[in-house]
Amino acid sequence: MSIFSTKKSWINLTIWVLLIALIIAAPSVLPVFRLNLLGRYLSLAIVALGVDLIWGFTGMLSLGQGIFFALGGYCAAMFLQLNSAGEFPNGIPEFFGLYGVEKLPFFWEPFKSSIFTIISIWLIPAIIAGLLGYLVFRNRIKGVYFSILTQAALLVFFNFFNGQQKLINGTNGLKTDVTQLFGQMVGSEIMQRWFFWISAVLVILAWFFARWIVRDRFGNILIGIRDDEARVRFTGYNPVIFKTIIFSIAGGLAGISGALYTVQSGIVSPQFMTVPFSIEMVIWVAVGGRGTLLGAILGAVLINYAKSLVSEALPASWMFIQGGLFILVVTALPEGVLGWIRKDGPKKLLFLLGINKKLETYPSLEVNEQGEVKS
Amino acid sequence: MTSPLLELKQISVSFEGFLALRDLNLVLNQGDLRAVIGPNGAGKTTFLDVITGKVAPTKGDVIFKEKSLIGQKEFCIARKGIGRKFQSPRIFENLSVQENLALAVSRPKTPLSLLMNSLKVKHLDQIQHLMSIVNLQSKANIRAGALSHGQKQWLEIAMLVGQDPDLLLVDEPVAGLTDEETDLTADLLKSLAGDHTVLVIDHDMEFIRRLDCPVSVLHQGHVLKEGSMSDIQKDPLVIEVYLGKSEEEE
Secondary structure, three states: OHHHHHHHHHHHHHHHHHHHHHHHHHHHHOOHHHHHHHHHHHHHHHHHHHHHHHHHHOOOOOOOHHHHHHHHHHHHHHHHHHHOOOOOHHHOOOHHHHOOOOOOOHHHHHHHOHHHHHHHHHHHHHHHHHHHHHHHHHOOOOHHHHHHHHHHHHHHHHHHHHHOHHHHOHHHOEEOOOOEEOOEEOOOHHHHHHHHHHHHHHHHHHHHHHHHHHOOHHHHHHHHHHHOHHHHHHOOOOHHHHHHHHHHHHHHHHHHHHHHHHHHHOEEOHHHHOHHHHHHHHHHHHHHOOOOOHHHHHHHHHHHHHHHHHHHHOOOOHHHHHHHHHHHHHHHOOOHHHHHHHOOHHHHHHHHOOOOOOOOOOOOOOEOOOOOEOO | OOOOOEEEEEEEEEEOOEEEEEEEEEEEOOOOEEEEEOOOOOOHHHHHHHHHOOOOOOEEEEEEOOEEOOOOOHHHHHHHOEEEEOOOOOOOOOOEHHHHHHHHHOOOOOHHHHHHOOOOHHHHHHHHHHHHHOOOHHHOOOEHHHOOHHHHHHHHHHHHHHOOOOEEEEEOOOOOOOHHHHHHHHHHHHHHEOOEEEEEEOOOHHHHHHHOOOEEEEEOOEEEEEEOHHHHHHOHHHHHHHHHHHHHHO
């Protein structure tokens, strides 16, 4: 056990050193376009951490994380739109004029405050996730039914946001790159560099937070719920509360992630709530390694970077590659890339390729022609 | 006379017309050790499901410490002091032996306490003590899924004791164990009775005989006969429905 955990911590340490070196080196090495992409992918790693908490640890496969991701994005975008609406007619964001709206809808009002916005970015998704989760978990909806239900909820939110032109500009979404913050354009290079740093720091903080949650008995209860929920109940714990809390935390992380992604991609729209995008989040975690936390970060960053590189070279092929990657991981590396590395996968692969010799863990036995062991 | 710890009154359970239990009565006093036997389908497991709140009875009442348990959630019943061991060992396979026990002994069992507080020293001592009872000290940090079948059964019993229940419901603790392990389990359960009230369900006659305690025979959802093992074995009715049949099958 002790050997196992030191090896595990060595692998973790190596990956962290590489990751932090990448983050520190990136701003001076990468052109701002690439840096912005990396910043976006780091922000996506935060939603992936949430998916890992609820799926990897607790065993609840949510296909609706896009809801909370988009909500966080809308909170940030509403603030930025209001912050730079001064010059427009009625002092409200420009798009309202297109639909003849003259008065700011009531729920926009609190987003004039920056403090309210910073809190609401994670708190609103967390509360909605908590409410939705509580109703679902209280009725003991699990497994496939839970997945279907979250996906249905995603579609409800998507259709609602898509249709509300007069409230939140419907299908067009809210643009943020031409808005102002601290006297700068949000889409400007200097702001984008800042957002990169904020994303990088928040990913690391989110990792520490997630790590802290699962480090001890709370995390063990989550694993217990995943493996045998009835046993958890008969041991005297109420699984509903634990599931609600963790689902709510994942919702909050998704909100932070969505807000950071929005300011770096320049727009939030109902496209954040499409079905494929929420499924992609699950794929990042599956490829990186379920229940490893670090794997979720790696999966989100690497797959998305691969996506942008492949899409530039061969525009139509990414979906095939992503599908193939997912199938490969599910069949060949069921524990994801990180799980595979931790379980001596590379060593075994070298052996399969004939590069490395297999260690003799058992004394070799003499075998006769029939394959029987000689006595 | 003090009131009994657990009392089942006229319990009936109907699954879409099929009566799994009918008018079942049973009384357990503080410190009792009681065995329940019965052929397959006699309703043994359903009867535990009713006590632990997994199945709601169609009729009747379950009284525990003078209060009804009907309509209570499973985790509430567990917190009131009823621990249950399942037929096949159900432990948290991906946690270590020590972590399994830590979850059982933790108090209070609320999310905040699990997240914020570390385990108290008295609970750590309790874990060590539990591991020594079931001989798993050397396996403290081993993944529970890697234990042998017998060790898993014992770990589950240890988790049960760690919950510090007044009543232990033990469902087929010796299924799949070797003779030696069976004897040790019998001794273990006997040593637990007295401080706790223990109710054991099993098929294994040799094991029940070793427990040396009153036996209730369950047949078609109600108690056919109660008495000592030797009385039971002489009863013609019991022989007919259970003992005789099982010998023929062999």
